Amino acid sequence: MNTLLLFVLLSLLKVAIVTVILLTSVAYTVLLERKVVGRIQNRWGPSRVGPFGLLQPLADGIKLFLKEDIIPSGVYRPLYLLAPMIALGCALISISVIPFGAALRVHGVDLFQIADLNIGLLVLLAVTSVGVYGIALSGWASNNKYSLMGSVRATAQMISYELALGLSLVGVVLRAGSLRLRDIVNIQSAHGMRSWNIFGGFQFVAFFIYLIAAYAETNRTPFDLPEAETELTGGYHTEYSSMKFAMFFMAEYANMITVGCVATLLFLGGWSSPFGHLLPVIGGPIVQALLPVAWFVAKVFFFLFLYIWVRGTLPRFRYDQLMGFGWKVLMPLALANIIVTSLVLAIRS
Amino acid sequence: MHLVLFLIFAGLCLAGALNLLFQRHPINSALSLIVVMTSLAVLYLLLGAEFLALAQIIVYSGAIMVLFVFVIMLLNVSAEERTHGSRIAYLAGIPGVLALFAILASIFLSLTKNLGSAQLGEFLVTTSDLSRVLFRDLLLPFEVTSVLILVAILGAVVLARKEH
Numbered sequence: 001m002n003t004l005l006l007f008v009l010l011s012l013l014k015v016a017i018v019t020v021i022l023l024t025s026v027a028y029t030v031l032l033e034r035k036v037v038g039r040i041q042n043r044w045g046p047s048r049v050g051p052f053g054l055l056q057p058l059a060d061g062i063k064l065f066l067k068e069d070i071i072p073s074g075v076y077r078p079l080y081l082l083a084p085m086i087a088l089g090c091a092l093i094s095i096s097v098i099p100f101g102a103a104l105r106v107h108g109v110d111l112f113q114i115a116d117l118n119i120g121l122l123v124l125l126a127v128t129s130v131g132v133y134g135i136a137l138s139g140w141a142s143n144n145k146y147s148l149m150g151s152v153r154a155t156a157q158m159i160s161y162e163l164a165l166g167l168s169l170v171g172v173v174l175r176a177g178s179l180r181l182r183d184i185v186n187i188q189s190a191h192g193m194r195s196w197n198i199f200g201g202f203q204f205v206a207f208f209i210y211l212i213a214a215y216a217e218t219n220r221t222p223f224d225l226p227e228a229e230t231e232l233t234g235g236y237h238t239e240y241s242s243m244k245f246a247m248f249f250m251a252e253y254a255n256m257i258t259v260g261c262v263a264t265l266l267f268l269g270g271w272s273s274p275f276g277h278l279l280p281v282i283g284g285p286i287v288q289a290l291l292p293v294a295w296f297v298a299k300v301f302f303f304l305f306l307y308i309w310v311r312g313t314l315p316r317f318r319y320d321q322l323m324g325f326g327w328k329v330l331m332p333l334a335l336a337n338i339i340v341t342s343l344v345l346a347i348r349s
Numbered sequence: 350m351h352l353v354l355f356l357i358f359a360g361l362c363l364a365g366a367l368n369l370l371f372q373r374h375p376i377n378s379a380l381s382l383i384v385v386m387t388s389l390a391v392l393y394l395l396l397g398a399e400f401l402a403l404a405q406i407i408v409y410s411g412a413i414m415v416l417f418v419f420v421i422m423l424l425n426v427s428a429e430e431r432t433h434g435s436r437i438a439y440l441a442g443i444p445g446v447l448a449l450f451a452i453l454a455s456i457f458l459s460l461t462k463n464l465g466s467a468q469l470g471e472f473l474v475t476t477s478d479l480s481r482v483l484f485r486d487l488l489l490p491f492e493v494t495s496v497l498i499l500v501a502i503l504g505a506v507v508l509a510r511k512e513h
Contacts, residue, residue: 079376119476122403129411133383136415140376140422148422155419159412166407179476 010109015096018114022095026253027057033308040312061246069242072143079141084240084247087134091254094127098261099182101271101293112271112293113182120181121173124262125166128217132158134251135219135226135236142239150235153319154226157216160326161223165213167334168206171341172266175201185270192276196269202344205337207267209330211306214259216326218252221311225319260303264296271296355395362388374428379417386410397473 031046031053038045046053071080097120101112110116117123132155139151175197176184188196197203216223227235237248264270271292273279281288317325365384372378386409393402483491 079380117399119399119403122400122407126403126406126411129407129415130387132411132415133418136418136422137376140418152419152423155415155422159415159419162412177477 006107007109010107011114014109014111014114018095019092022092022254022257023250025257026250027061029253029256029304030060030249031057032304033311036305036308037312040309064243064246067242069244072239074143075239076141076143079137080239081244083134083138083141084244084251085134086137087131087251088247088254090127090131090134091251091258094124094258095254095261097123097181098258098265099185099270100296101289103182104289111289116180116182118178118180121169121179121184121266124258125162125169128165129162131251131255134248138240138248139236142236144239146232146234147236147238150226150228150232150238154219154236157219157223157225157322157326160323161213161216161330164209164326164330164334165217167331167338168209168213169266170334170338171203171206172197172201174338174341174345175203181265181270185265185272188269189272190276192272192278193269193274194276196267196272196274198267203267203337203341205333206341207263209334209337210263210267213326213330214263215307215310216322218255218259220252220256220307222314222317223322224316225322228316256304256307257300260300260307261296263303264299268299270299351395355392358388358391358395362392373431375421375426376418379414379421382417383410383414386414399473400476400479401474 034056035045035053046056049055049059071077096114097117099110099113099116103113103116104111135154135158136151139147139149139154142148172184173179176187178184188201191200194200198207215221219226226232227237229235232238237245240248273291273295283291362385365381365388369378369381369385372381387406390402390405390410393399393405
């Protein structure tokens with residue numbers, strides 16, 4: 001009973017720490033986006049609150065907390081209140097299966113991962129597929145035609161791209177022979193960059209399919225039709241204000257971070273160093289434990305930067321182009337990738 | 350521990366199923382069905398069928414029910430009117446349900462010895478075990494089922510095609 005109690009306490013502590021870190025990174029991803037998009041558009045971005053505008057997320061948070069929470073009279077209340085919770089809840093749950101660094105056990109509790117499941121990848125897909133309800137229900141419960149249009153678009157888009165997304169991961173799973181995220185990283189960490197799935201595993205087609213489908217899943221440019229300002233005012237969150245709006249906002253950025261983490265784990269070798277054993281071993285055991293986490297964070301940062309870069313440069317798709325691209329280009333490509341990968345694996349084994 | 354989880358999620362599953370029948374708005378019924386399917390997935394997980402549990406969530410809660418909700422949203426279906434139903438339904442339905450329940454219960458009770466039993470949390474069916482059975486021992490039925498689904502897709506395309 002004592003070990004069980006210790007396990008529960010340590011796990012709760014881990015969940016609390018990871019949630020705080022995730023929410024802080026969500027806040028600073030927003031700042032990063034405003035800064036980088038500002039520089040892309042030849043302006044400064046936020047620079048007044050704190051040094052280099054670094055306290056801007058705090059100011060935004062206080063503003064959103066103190067705004068009046070308006071619930072329009074025509075809404076369907078239970079679902080209107082439930083929708084942002086589903087969206088944010090699903091976005092936060094998916095971080096629980098992601099390993100941030102090499103396994104390091106203290107009292108039998110893994111320090112760098114909340115839950116090490118042997119079906120971790122499927123859990124990520126399942127949580128993503130349930131997350132659609134947050135957006136779908138918000139638009140319907142708002143009783144507003146723009147919201148409804150936004151959520152109908154979001155639902156159709158997310159169902160369509162989920163297929164290509166799931167199929168693009170099959171090649172990686174075939175190569176690793178496991179759905180456990182740690183196993184998938186471990187087979188990529190032998191020879192540095194050469195054994196990463198994107199290079200040594202010849203999964204670059206799958207990588208680009210995953211990236212494109214994930215952009216569509218998170219409703220980001222160039223697939224941000226569910227919240228296209230020019231045609232739908234705010235899309236599915238038009239009728240939401242104050243913290244309920246903030247919950248959708250946080251969910252979007254938390255999903256971006258999750259996508260970055262998953263792309264890092266599945267295609268860029270997770271926490272393993274790109275130089276393999278070429279770098280000399282430096283520092284004590286603490287540095288050795290934290291160095292993989294630093295590589296992981298650097299790779300996730302790269303994906304977040306890519307998200308923002310794409311947003312700053314690409315225009316929005318037209319809706320029929322979006323659907324046609326998902327079903328007629330990405331799906332067949334993902335299927336072809338599975339066939340080629342399994343043929344190569346079968347011949348080589 | 351397993352028993353506590355089983356009781357919680359079995360209760361949730363039954364509550365969802367009852368709520369599905371009693372709700373008058375289609376969207377509430379659809380959401381109750383999602384609760385039922387997700388709690389069923391947890392029950393599969395308790396029995397050690399991890400792949401089946403997650404497939405249940407991805408396919409049923411995530412894909413099929415999203416389509417249900419999508420159609421309800423798109424058609425903007427409103428709450429159904431309360432009707433008393435036909436008298437035949439009461440006269441034939443309730444005894445029918447009772448008879449079915451009695452038959453099933455007696456069959457299960459008489460066959461308990463032959464059916465065997467699965468304890469909660471006793472074994473684990475890993476994904477590789479499952480795929481070995483599916484792609485080696487049951488390969489033909491599996492492939493025939495997939496062809497059946499393909500035929501269904503083709504049928505749907507033919508039915509939905511616009512006449513020119």
